Amino acid sequence: MQKKVACSFPDEVLEHVFSFIQSDKDRNAVSMVCKSWYEIERWCRRKIFIGNCYAVSPRMVIRRFPKVRSIELKGKPHFADFNLVPDGWGGYVLPWIAEMAGAYPWLEEIRLKRMVVTDECLELIAKSFKNFKVLVLFSCEGFSTDGLAAIAASCMNLRELDLRDSDVDDLGGHWLSHFPETYTSLVSLNSSCLGSDEVSLSALERLVGRCTNLRTLRLNRAVPLDKIANILGRAPQLVDFGTGTYGADLQSDVFSSLAGAFSSCKELRSLSGFWDVVPAYLPAIYPVCSRLTSLNLSYVTIQSPDLVKLLRHCPSLQRLLVLDYIEDSGLEALSSSCKDLQELRVFPSDPFGEEPNVSLTEQGLVSVCLACPKLQSVLYFCRRMSNVALVTIAQNCPNLTRFRLCIIEPRTADFLTLEPLDVGFGAIVEHCKDLRRLSLSGLLTDRVFEYIGRYAKKLEMLSVAFAGESDLGLHHVLSGCESLRKLEIRDCPFGDKALLANAAKLETMRSLWMSSCAVSFGACKLLGQKMPRLNVEVIDESGPPDSRPDSCPVDKLYIYRSVAGPRFDMPPFVWTMDEDSALQVS
Amino acid sequence: MAFEKDFNLDATELRLGLPGTSEESEKQASTTLRISNKRAMPDMNEDSSVAADKKCDQETAPPTKAQVVGWPPIRSYRKNSLQTKKTEAETCGMYVKVSMDGAPYLRKIDLKMYKGYPELLKALEDMFKFKVGKYSEREGYNGSEFVPTYEDKDGDLMLVGDVPWEMFTNSCKRLRIMKGSEARGLGCVV
Numbered sequence A: 001m002q003k004k005v006a007c008s009f010p011d012e013v014l015e016h017v018f019s020f021i022q023s024d025k026d027r028n029a030v031s032m033v034c035k036s037w038y039e040i041e042r043w044c045r046r047k048i049f050i051g052n053c054y055a056v057s058p059r060m061v062i063r064r065f066p067k068v069r070s071i072e073l074k075g076k077p078h079f080a081d082f083n084l085v086p087d088g089w090g091g092y093v094l095p096w097i098a099e100m101a102g103a104y105p106w107l108e109e110i111r112l113k114r115m116v117v118t119d120e121c122l123e124l125i126a127k128s129f130k131n132f133k134v135l136v137l138f139s140c141e142g143f144s145t146d147g148l149a150a151i152a153a154s155c156m157n158l159r160e161l162d163l164r165d166s167d168v169d170d171l172g173g174h175w176l177s178h179f180p181e182t183y184t185s186l187v188s189l190n191s192s193c194l195g196s197d198e199v200s201l202s203a204l205e206r207l208v209g210r211c212t213n214l215r216t217l218r219l220n221r222a223v224p225l226d227k228i229a230n231i232l233g234r235a236p237q238l239v240d241f242g243t244g245t246y247g248a249d250l251q252s253d254v255f256s257s258l259a260g261a262f263s264s265c266k267e268l269r270s271l272s273g274f275w276d277v278v279p280a281y282l283p284a285i286y287p288v289c290s291r292l293t294s295l296n297l298s299y300v301t302i303q304s305p306d307l308v309k310l311l312r313h314c315p316s317l318q319r320l321l322v323l324d325y326i327e328d329s330g331l332e333a334l335s336s337s338c339k340d341l342q343e344l345r346v347f348p349s350d351p352f353g354e355e356p357n358v359s360l361t362e363q364g365l366v367s368v369c370l371a372c373p374k375l376q377s378v379l380y381f382c383r384r385m386s387n388v389a390l391v392t393i394a395q396n397c398p399n400l401t402r403f404r405l406c407i408i409e410p411r412t413a414d415f416l417t418l419e420p421l422d423v424g425f426g427a428i429v430e431h432c433k434d435l436r437r438l439s440l441s442g443l444l445t446d447r448v449f450e451y452i453g454r455y456a457k458k459l460e461m462l463s464v465a466f467a468g469e470s471d472l473g474l475h476h477v478l479s480g481c482e483s484l485r486k487l488e489i490r491d492c493p494f495g496d497k498a499l500l501a502n503a504a505k506l507e508t509m510r511s512l513w514m515s516s517c518a519v520s521f522g523a524c525k526l527l528g529q530k531m532p533r534l535n536v537e538v539i540d541e542s543g544p545p546d547s548r549p550d551s552c553p554v555d556k557l558y559i560y561r562s563v564a565g566p567r568f569d570m571p572p573f574v575w576t577m578d579e580d581s582a583l584q585v586s
Numbered sequence B: 001m002a003f004e005k006d007f008n009l010d011a012t013e014l015r016l017g018l019p020g021t022s023e024e025s026e027k028q029a030s031t032t033l034r035i036s037n038k039r040a041m042p043d044m045n046e047d048s049s050v051a052a053d054k055k056c057d058q059e060t061a062p063p064t065k066a067q068v069v070g071w072p073p074i075r076s077y078r079k080n081s082l083q084t085k086k087t088e089a090e091t092c093g094m095y096v097k098v099s100m101d102g103a104p105y106l107r108k109i110d111l112k113m114y115k116g117y118p119e120l121l122k123a124l125e126d127m128f129k130f131k132v133g134k135y136s137e138r139e140g141y142n143g144s145e146f147v148p149t150y151e152d153k154d155g156d157l158m159l160v161g162d163v164p165w166e167m168f169t170n171s172c173k174r175l176r177i178m179k180g181s182e183a184r185g186l187g188c189v190v
Helices: A002-007 A011-018 A024-031 A035-044 A058-064 A078-082 A094-103 A119-128 A145-154 A173-178 A201-210 A225-234 A252-263 A279-289 A304-311 A324-337 A362-371 A387-396 A422-431 A446-455 A471-480 A496-501 A521-530 B002-006 B023-036 B046-060 B076-091 B117-128 B165-171 B181-187
Strands: A047-050 A070-074 A109-113 A134-138 A141-144 A160-162 A167-169 A188-190 A216-218 A240-242 A270-272 A294-297 A319-323 A343-347 A377-382 A402-407 A437-439 A461-465 A486-490 A511-515 A534-539 A556-561 A574-577 B095-100 B107-110 B134-136 B140-142 B146-152 B157-159 B172-179
Touching (some): A024 A035, A024 A047, A070 A094, A078 A486, A078 A511, A094 A119, A119 A141, A119 A145, A141 A145, A145 A167, A145 A173, A173 A201, A201 A225, A225 A252, A279 A304, A294 A304, A319 A324, A324 A343, A343 A362, A362 A377, A387 A422, A422 A437, A422 A446, A446 A471, A471 A496, A521 A534, A521 A574, B107 B117, B117 B172, B140 B146, B165 B172
Parallel strands (some): A047 A070, A070 A109, A109 A134, A141 A167, A188 A216, A216 A240, A240 A270, A270 A294, A294 A319, A343 A377, A377 A402, A437 A461, A461 A486, B095 B172
Antiparallel strands (some): A511 A556, A534 A556, A534 A574, B095 B107, B146 B157, B146 B172
């Protein structure tokens, strides 16, 4: 009887219905209803997200989804951002591009994060996909501006080129002139990470001038301040602008043309860049400040009073990135000016100094949390914290979804009571019921993990460093956090017991990273042996782990679920523990 | 315990440390040990603990507090941009590339090191082993097949020496020593 109902809709109708379902989770759910829905769904899935490029092989993806137009891939573990993953670890996108070149000639969008992209890859993209539109390379590396030139020259329908935070070999700005004079489709360009001090200004100006749909333009440091007016003059429709260098000798004519250019940008909502700021030039942006929703001042090395002067002009601000020069007093002022604030990131100006160089403490964060009811996302570097401050934050900001606190000195206790910060972070997870991401720091015992396991039911990503006392801590997290997808741990006394006892949990997660912990080589082998759907990879630059006793702890461990089996592109310092429990060296 | 301090027993104490080091600095070293070496495990056997100790020695070699890898968790491009700012303030150099037609590689010089054109030209002559001709506003450089030129902020190729020194240092982006017929065309202004 059910069969009759399912067959009464022709495939095309179901396909049309499915086209309204965009989210991956929903699409996955749809595909599991019955075999015919699985079949229909896989033929009309246009967009896929693969959170770990080693969890599945390109061929498997292509086999199941033959008509994909948009793909997003992530490679290296998050701790690669902080140099914990040695060079050469992996995350190569070339095999994917090579397979897709043949299988997806109509591919339009490629988004990559933490992957190794070479000029060869970029040339292959330029050559293979005739309707290519979007290239986002987020924190990638391995390519140069020559590869970008190939993209510019060939991709006539390119709309978006976003290189955010990538490590690019910048051979000078001439790649921009490879966009043909007839090319006008650019909507978004983010080249802010390019490091050369040469840039082809005339090519840039001409490009900006003829691309009338340009909405996002983030320049790199090489573009001087006195060129901004000219560029903005050609693109008054910009919504998101990143300056290059924002400093020069003060000249009134330069200032007034700059201010004039900014005031003609009526759609501008987001500003960033601002390298080498000369404070006298900041008032040039005042005309747009009242409409700004996002402001990135994280390269602005000016003192708090100047920062406050600027922020008072920005009542609509929803997102602010700033250095700790803002100090507690500046954050207090921010909390009274910017009631709509949703995201705050405060970065340290002197992260390796032993003494504080600015007056930024837990008070700054507390004052923002007390006054900004819409606050959802926090990244805060500071040098001291207290349980009472964390409890206040938790009680006043129950809508927090991302909370990342970095107390710069590891294992710093509550400065008021000298106790661990277990209770404070416990309050965060208890009150912030929608918390999805949490980073811990300070002095923490196993108790904080007990709270996390008990309360953090929506937590998807947890970062832990220099915390905990025993395996019980890890056990609380693995057994209690139902939604956990990514767990990254460094320098904690977690060993074999919790890991082995919760082996099955690891198959429900994307990945687990543990470095400088106490997991033995023997436990890794056992895990690899018992869990065929997990790739258990040991990273050790000091030599093969089997040259030491099984009880010896491994340096770094990366465990992830995979349907593709062990990977074959491992460098000499990565060993995979597989079913044979014998060493496999690639 | 107090009276021991009065006798300054430390000075005459037989220890394995170097003269001048004290227990405090050794304690600090072992604190570093605790932070950066997580290998101490009660059930480890002899071999591995020896290996761990070896690693410990390497890690406690620096006398100051050892910087932990990847901590605080800040992306490299942020660290770099903060550092660049500091060094710029300290050195205030004005380095420009210098190319010579026919030379296999370029050099870099700091324009701030020179007070004027004569010094700059002498330095270039020494660096590339050539001689410029005599400069005149009307005719440029006469008497040599080498002509010093520079690229200014607008990307134009200019003859060195035409504008006041300050204006030159503010607008010069790179230097180029031209040679041969191409140079003569520029040097000889009709």
